[in-house]
Amino acid sequence: MTVASVSAPRSVPPLAARSRSIGGSPVRDILAVTARPEVINFAGGLPAPELFDRDGVAAAFRHVLEEAPAQALQYSTTEGEPALRERLAARTTARGLPTAADDLLVTTGSQQALSLLASALLDPGDTVLVEAPCYLAALQVFGLAGARILAVPGDADGPDPEALADLVLRERPKLLYTVPTFQNPTGRTLPAPRRAALASVAARHGLWIVEDDPYGELRYDGARVPWIAAHPDAHDRTVLLGSFSKVMAPGIRLGWLRAPAELRRACVVAKQAADLHTPTVNQLAAARYLAVEDLDAHVGRVASVYRERRDAMLAGLGAALPDGSQWNTPEGGMFLWARLPDAYDTTALLPQVVAQDVAYVPGAPFYAGDADRSTLRLCFVTQTPREIAEGLRRLERGLKG
Structure with a gap:
């Protein structure tokens, strides 16, 4: 075979435009970074595994x-x-x-x-x-x-x-x-x-x-x-x-x-x-x-534990967040939403918070248009009240830098 007969490698066809334009989930990226067991993770949207009716x-x-x-x-x-x-x-x-x-x-x-x-x-x-x-x-x-x-x-x-x-x-x-x-x-x-x-x-x-x-x-x-x-x-x-x-x-x-x-x-x-x-x-x-099985009774037991964990987060949140922050009191579910003063960018702050072995999800990825970069999501169902209290103390240290 002569050199001239050897064809040059051809590039493969590109990915579809939609695959190139849509990124992965920032939440799952955060979970990968915070998978260390010492991290108190308020970033996940995971139900508490110890409450599964195994x-x-x-x-x-x-x-x-x-x-x-x-x-x-x-x-x-x-x-x-x-x-x-x-x-x-x-x-x-x-x-x-x-x-x-x-x-x-x-x-x-x-x-x-x-x-x-x-x-x-x-x-x-x-x-x-x-x-x-x-x-x-x-x-x-x-x-x-x-x-x-x-x-x-x-x-x-x-x-x-x-x-x-x-x-x-x-x-x-x-x-x-x-x-x-x-x-x-x-x-x-x-x-x-x-x-x-x-x-x-x-x-x-x-x-x-x-x-x-x-x-x-x-x-x-x-x-x-x-x-x-x-x-x-x-x-x-x-x-x-x-x-x-x-x-x-x-x-x-x-x-x-x-x-x-x-x-x-x-x-x-x-x-x-x-x-x-x-x-x-x-x-x-x-x-x-x-x-x-009685699924309603099981859900009632889960909700009772989650209520206690929500209340633990609400009890400590005022001390953990900067003065002027606002947050809601959800009647159920798994999440609490907070807004820090305008000067705070929760995406930029996340690395120094994770350095304190605690994590949240910045609010910006949840917006289709202009994002409120001072917002964050906290999941309260996966940790015990004692872990939540410690996590909020770490969050306070991380936000103060």
């Missing part, structure tokens, strides 16, 4: 593997195991939203439900409206879909209905994404009148509402607020997402979506292309657990 979940898996191994280890339908959908439908109906099993699609975590909805609803360049701040992984999903993401101005009660109506008329968005109960990252809950007003705007102007509810059962104070999906104006235009991650175990990766028939069918097709179906054994084990 015996009940293990018994459910043993039962399905012993009693129905051929079914448990076999392919399943894309829509989800009928036994699980029946029990989920019953739970949803009991909470004020009449639901049949065929209204539901079981997903591999509610995060997959967001991806399926993006596939079914969004073309590149479509506009999506979100809260300010917004759940970070939702911003990633919509960004990967090529959507144009705009934040709806709001207040302590959530997105402002008049601002939403103006944006809908001006921008013609496909959907509004909201976590109305114990939101990630702020922990806030939209009151019933605000939910009704958002539903009314969607009905008047033709808008999908995606209502994500992974935290709603973790209530410590106050009365439950009905879903937006239960509002008469919104029943034909709201997708409700649910998950077992925060109330049973995130590792089984079980979520679901409730949607009008045409959109649900489109999501089924998208799921067939993504993973065919959610693991059968996990679905059957969850159905068995719901049949023989």
Whole structure:
């Protein structure tokens, strides 16, 4: 072979533009940096592992593997195991939203439900409206879909209905994404009148509402607020997402979506292309657990512990944060949101805080538009009250530099 006949190496084709433009999760990057056991980590969004019902979940898996191994280890339908959908439908109906099993699609975590909805609803360049701040992984999903993401101005009660109506008329968005109960990252809950007003705007102007509810059962104070999906104006235009991650175990990766028939069918097709179906054994084990265990009682026990941990964080936060800081008192969920005085940049401060063996998540990544760089998110559920108190002392030292 002559030298002239040897072709030069050719470069491989580039990654898709969306892969190059969307970064990874800053939260997961922080968790990797703070994985050392000595770090008191307020950055995670992880449920407390010592509160998992390990015996009940293990018994459910043993039962399905012993009693129905051929079914448990076999392919399943894309829509989800009928036994699980029946029990989920019953739970949803009991909470004020009449639901049949065929209204539901079981997903591999509610995060997959967001991806399926993006596939079914969004073309590149479509506009999506979100809260300010917004759940970070939702911003990633919509960004990967090529959507144009705009934040709806709001207040302590959530997105402002008049601002939403103006944006809908001006921008013609496909959907509004909201976590109305114990939101990630702020922990806030939209009151019933605000939910009704958002539903009314969607009905008047033709808008999908995606209502994500992974935290709603973790209530410590106050009365439950009905879903937006239960509002008469919104029943034909709201997708409700649910998950077992925060109330049973995130590792089984079980979520679901409730949607009008045409959109649900489109999501089924998208799921067939993504993973065919959610693991059968996990679905059957969850159905068995719901049949023989009292999930509500388990959630009540978890909520009682989380309430104590929230109160421990609230008790020490005033001393830990600089004078002039503000924070909320969430009625449930896993997160507390704080705003430091304007001079503070929580992203820039994070390295010196981590040097004190404590961590938080800066608020900036949660914003679709202009970020409030003085904000931060604290997760209070993973540490004991004693660990929380020590973590806040370290946070105080780190913020003082």
